[in-house]
Amino acid sequence: MVAWRRLLLLSVLFSGLLAPSASSTPVFFEFDGQVRAGNLTSVAPIVLNLSEGDWPVELSVGNVTLVLNVSVGDAPLVVEINESLLRRSLGGFSTATVFLSGREVPSIESEKTPCMAAPDWSEGEGESSARGPSRPVPMETVLFSPCREREYLLLPSGVPVVAEYGGVKKYCLIRISEGGGGWSSQGGCSFAYIENAVSSVPVEITSRPCNATVYINGFHLFGEWFTPMVVHLPLTPELSPYNVSIGARGYPFVSGVVNSTEKRVALYADLSALSRVVLVHSGAGVLEVLTEPANASLKIFAGNNEVFSGRSPIKLVLPEGVYTLSASLPGYGGIVENVTVPANESVSLDLTLSLLPANLRITTVPSGAEVRIGNVTCTSPCSLNLTAGVYNVSASLPRYLPSSVLVGLAPGESQAISLELVQMPVLRILTSPEGATVTVGGEQCFTPCNITLAPGSYSVTVEKSGYEKAVLVVSLNAGDVSVVNVSLRKEPLPTSPSPVDALKTSHEVNKVTETVSRQEGINWKPALVVFSLLALVVVFAKMRG
Structure with missing residues (x-):
């Protein structure tokens, strides 16, 4: 199979085959991930029929969830995610949720305050501190340096922490009391060693644009927590993970989780780019599907979800996009086609289904026989793919009588036969x-x-x-x-003539010769003598044999 991105679809039938509901509109979520629209949850890519109005939508890709509102009218919509831009826009978060419509956050201009007069971390005992997050336990914020150097340490109540800044290491332990709408802390930081102190991890937080507002576990330090900044977080199973949020007026709001064992963590959010990650646009086309033979089963999927099924021929109204269509019919091979449907245009597919081959498995007793079906041969046991029909199957083997049988095969059928060969006499x-x-x-x-x-x-x-x-x-x-x-019986020996018979034979010859010679008037006596002698030789030769 050729690797391709499985972008699929849902639609409503057109031209009276299956009319779309007057109160719903197809919305094509064209990305790989999860989608939640109202109470509907599914795997994308998918097309959901949504009623007209504003829909709260959550789109999840990897470890990021995008939250937005989609206004659905009477025109089909396509919702796309620029995944490459999304990956470049966020960094360092274990998981993150991006609220694309943004949230109301304070600006650095609205929180201008004079610098805090406090001791520097690197100068002697003590520290400059302010209130911190209240969960999972009350915390205090330590300012490593006055006048907005923007590097801080969070100290949880009752947890000993060791931190280092500017090459100076200190051990801190505080206890925070809350009540009456206020809080107070006891303890602090010093060079004195504290056993089992928890190390803190510096987390660098940057954004585009800069001066974005930062929240940690839902808390923002007035006049201080804006990007870029560094905060040292004690990471323990009781305290982590931490939630870090970044936002700016007119931009998306990012809320992510930090749970890392690294020595230093860098969080980054390009709020400007995040505002362009999701594209919602209208557009629809018409897809017509014809098959030969007709009445083929057609299925349309979105991801792994079947969202449409019917029989050919059909016409579909689809949001523009790339779709995958499958066609099947019993006894025929299936077809899978990718098709691009442009907005405001029609696309037609004419699919021809091929008959499925039948499979015939042949065995013989004994094996090793030559099997012949028309011009096709194989040696048993063997398996052949054939078109549907009736076949004479024959098998032959030296010293065995040939055997044959008629076999009928239907399209896509799998059949097994066995031919028994009888030995020749x-x-x-x-x-x-x-x-x-x-x-x-x-x-x-x-x-x-x-x-x-x-x-x-x-x-x-x-x-x-x-x-x-x-x-x-x-x-x-x-x-x-x-x-x-x-x-076998031997042949009998021939009988030998006696000497008397031989003389009689010679006398008979002489008489015949004498008679002839008288009739011809020729003197045959010399010749007769010679002939008689030769006859006697022959007779005696036979007797000896």
Whole structure:
């Protein structure tokens, strides 16, 4: 899959398919995170149908929550977050909430006061202090240096603290009493060592614009706590986390949590940039979806949330943006499309769904057979993806009878078949003596031998020189092993003529010759003598053989 950002949508059907409610308007929250609108909570990106009016909205991205009001009218809206700008606008907070509409805060001009005349931290015992936050325990604020150097230390009541400023380390322990609308403290800071004193962590707080008002645990030190400033916070499980807020008139208000084990923490808030992080704008387009075949199931998601489902064809009125659409139909492969819908324009998608292949798994007994389906072959066991239809599936294996079966496959169906192959019959021929030539079914072998044949009846001929030919008929069935044992008989010797018969034969020849010679008037006597001698030689030769 190609990696893409899954920006999805909700919409209302157009053109009479599904009319939008007259009292609601689609609002597309186009970012990755959480959204809360009134009592509606969901995962973005998502489109929510909101009634007309002002909606309190919370948008959460990572560890930051943005709070704003969205005015919903009759036109679709798109709510976007510039996440890159958001990351550059805040720093150092464990979590933070940004109130984009801001809050009423005092300005540095409204809290001008003369400098406090107090001893400097680096000069001897003692410190200059003022009231501090009252939670989680009452605290006192120590001014490290007079005249708004803006570096402070918070001392919680009853907690020993060690702090260092300007290279000077002191141990502090105070106890604060509150009552009658006032407070008083006893104790202070000195060079005297206090066992189990808690170290303080310097937290630097800056902002853009500068001179923004700072609150710590909901408390602001009049005339002092403005950016840039540094405050040393004792971080213990009982005291932390601390809440630090930064605000300025006409800018967003940031309230964040500080809970760090670092030796120094830097908090930063660009209030000017935060005012541009969220963009709310109107805009809508029309998306038309056609499919072949029609009546495909269409689904539209926002993030992981399904926000629309219907069947093609449809027309949708959507806020402008990037959407993902899925189409499916039983027996067909699904389609997922990303589409951009511009404002005040129409986009049409024409989707063609392809038939799903069927899967056929073939096994044979025994395995290793060649399976053939049309022009496609495989060796069992095997699996083939085929288009829907009816197929003749055949399997063959040497020395086995082929087997076949007709199989019907529906689109997307998965089917398994098994073909059992039967061994071809085997004829085993034995002869006495061995070495005879056997001819059967067009095959020849020399005994003893085996011949594999198809089932049926066969004429078997057995021949060997010097022996009479033997012929027999056998019937073979599938899977049979038939044994034939043939005893060959020797051929009989030829009978030899006696000497008397030989002389009679010679005499007959002479008479014939004499008769011929008389008829022809030719003297054949010399030739006759020679011929008679040759005849006698032949006769005796046969007798010796």
